[in-house]
Amino acid sequence: MSRRQWVTGKWAVPALSGILIVASFLLERAIGGTANPTLAPQWWFDAGVHATHTAGSFLLSDLLMLAAAVVAGHGILAKALRALGARVVGIDLLVSIAAIGAVLIGNFWEAAAVTFLFSVGHALEAATLNKTRSALAELVAVAPDTAIVMRDGEQQEIPAGQVRMGEIVLVKNGAKVPVDGPVVSGTGAIDEASITGESIPVEKSKSDQVFAGTVSRGGFLQVLATGIGADTTLARIIHRVEEAQDAKAATQSFIDRFSRWYTPAVMILALVAGLVTGDVVLALTLLVIACPGALVISIPVAIVAGIGRAARNGILIKGGEFLETSAKISAVAVDKTGTLTEGRPQLTDVVVLDATMDRADVLRWAAAAEAGSEHPLARPILETAREEGVGPDGVPGDVTPVPGKGIVSDIEGRRVLIGNGPLLEQYGVLDDVGAADTARALAAAGRTPMIVAVDQQVIGVIAVADRMREDASEMVARLHAAGVRKVVMLTGDTRLVAEAVGKATGIDEIHASLLPEDKLDAVAKLQREGHVVAMVGDGVNDAPALATANIGVAMGAAGSAVAVETADIALMGDNLLKLPQAIGLAKRTVSVMRQNILLALATVVVLLAGVFAGGVTMSLGMLVHEASVLVVILNAMRLLR
Template structure:
């Protein structure tokens, strides 16, 4: 009973029933030759049917089946057309409804049935395809965990995932889905995070690492403290974002929608004029059918949904159709250095002592004591190194004054300590000797970030930190160039010597160094003034002004970051630079398919119009060709869901690496 109810509600119920009735009509006509006659309806209708079908002055049983087929297939079309008219919108359904009703009135039952049947098939195909192109969203929903095993009063208790309480310990066993966002408190394991980041290689997890709901354990045993549950998980935010993105319209789609509002009435006027001038009602009705812009209307949304869905499956969240189109036009990419081109985990590399009566640990102690009150990313490696060498700062400094783009001033043990670059010391009227300047330049030319340490008015030494360049940074730049990006620009607050060292190692095209946040904004605006469509990649904090100014703002490593997922135009869920050129490539493929679909739709309508006026296209043939064009447009868009050759090569490499990781996990 339930199966029958589901079948009746399916998209294919109406086309199948209508098609069965059409086959029954054709079978009766063939087997009985139209001899099974019944008198149904008013005499004018009977005579009209007889005139068209040559079956005497009676309404045949074959015609009856054909009429019922047109009613079954056309009822929903007429209802949709009527509802659209109620809100003053002339829809495609109205064209088909008028044509089918007109064909029935003149007794052309075959044409009425064929037109409505084919249009119903088109609707079913469109609905099925949209569901198919939303497969990435369906896959995300499918990985949402149902249950969780939690520790309560020392016992393992299985509860629905949504009933886990923040702070509870969740047990994640091999092969199980992670039910919550959380932090590992004990254990080790390999977690398949492909549903979140698009990376197929399992990530090794240990204490203090973060895990995400919907990911899968491929080995090991973890105890996880729950921090995000239900709608507060990264997976839930991704699903919400993809839903919104797939429904958002691109500029081209908005144009097509406006075009169809004028196009559809124009087709109706053309059909009316053709009927009045030629006296041929069938010609007018045929024009209504072949003028349906169905393929044109579906050409954009089906491509957008497929493109955004495919991107989401690869760990790339694009905000909507408009941003997808803009991404396809990107011609310049601006990137921050720290955390983007580099790992974002700087370590102390050098301590240069510039006063004879001091030791290395003295310089490090003063620098770490001042940085204890700083939130700058370079503060952490100094404090960590000081702790390892036994000179960790005690407590926090007194007055702390961050100087944007220069460094920090702090009060430590009633002494003023400056840690930063040469402009910082000049601002505080501290003299920097030539030996210090030479040391700074040497360290910077090696790709390290030097910071001068001054106590009161005397320079006592230099500390330098370095951030390892990402292995895939140079590959990203090459791939961006291969995907049509003309210029890749580094925007950094670091010194020019450091920036140039990173630039040489990565092959960056242009370098802007020693920038303040507002300078980065100006640099992005300058690129736009030069005619570039600019994407800005940054961490969303000191890069916020530039991200907002750029045509496309890109957030990297957005897994777990609610702000990045919701606000970035593109969020790269994995901490993988190569996702950026992949996003641009997918966007360009999508836009190319959109253009191909528009061309297919317009060419089909033009050829059909020529065929109608030349007398070679009937109403049913016109609808058949029209629905064929819809199918071609759909199949063309669905190519986006298939892996390209580049994707296949990459996935094969990743699959091999994943097998190695899994084998390693099993051996443990």
């Protein structure tokens, strides 16, 4: 720390007060209390308020000790008066009354010691709290300062905040990416640890998304700026973490309410003790040792550390309330597509069931019908049709989605159905070619089948499959290890497909063929059974269930402003193992909160017993009090490891 920081920073007051205390001790030792002139007026001693020296012994060393108390105590008194102005009786008022009382009875050492130790404690609290906020500081530090853009056909280096929307930004090896946007040219490896928490660089090429604050580890990229300044993913993360670290947990709100009653109660206790015993020193000592400082700080410091640690790992937790709730999660509901699977289905089968048609015909009719569909399974059908030269030229005349069953399209004046058996029944199409049996066989193999019918004739069955994530089964195992009793799959897919995925991953319970409102009902049923439920989904089809769950979790939220802002927990990357990691961290954070509360209360009880038993002075009580505050903070800082 520089000399300027010592003079102007948080350590200036305790440093000056400490110097005055040391000077007082040295002066008293040097002159032995015999040759020093008396500095107190005679009325002081006539009033009998001086308890520690005889008349004529108010020495220069006492003046230095009084000065130390004033230097360290004036800020404490100012804070106490400001709090009183807001009708808050706080810890600073207790210390101020104790210090002023010690001065009035001539106990200058106790006044100086109490205020000095309290100011040292404040400085140490500030320093260690800043340390617990280190994850936020690290996020701010990765924000790029400059950017290289193409302007007027030339490369220009400008401040990152001056990049304009739609400009081409050049990202060279070793440089920080200054904007969010897609790669328009070039290839490179990008370290996305600041966003997703993953340390392994990700290969980027044309059309891939990159984020501000990530670092190029090789290659050369040209990026189209679509997110600049406060609209970047990094800026949203910093804003969310900042808000989350200041948000209160339910336990913290209770402690705050408790301290508002506790502090005045301590003052009444001290007053009663002083009146009953006639011992002013005892009353003032009670004010000091009963300070609830460690109790008040025990919760926020743990929340700050826990949320900061999560952010460093690419896990955004919205606030202390959600952190505390996450520690109680006993059931996790997951969507299949995009969560347990990669969310990139591929066409796997085209089964022809009409002797007058071939594979190309079935695929052509299916693609023509799906051309007007927004369903995720439409994409692999259309892509395969285009690759095989049978892709649709235009769009269907009319498309009618039938929730939970499929779609009905008007193609060249003919009605095309693509979906499941109930869709055929609804439109009176007879399955006389064994389409249902074919669909069941494909579903049993873990694929999603769709029956295709033109007018009143079934012509074939197509199937798509989404590859299982490699870490899906490990996620389920780790959730169980983290204390989650039930992992439930909620999917709109058929039961046979869902069961194939569930068997491979170790899912406890499967609910298939669900509509969005059915997923909501399934979550509500888990809650009625007494579970605290976390729902993991894509935030669109699963919105009702996400809103109903105790904790809504967004997967792969990097680049999604909606997910970052609305999810209770946002997993920035697509790593499934972040979910059990988040729950485990929440449990550790709540455990630290409980340890801190117990330590704070135990310290006050022990000190109170020591005061009434004798032997605990104001200065010793304040020393132990500040030590307990530091222990509470250091205990919370373990979460940062």
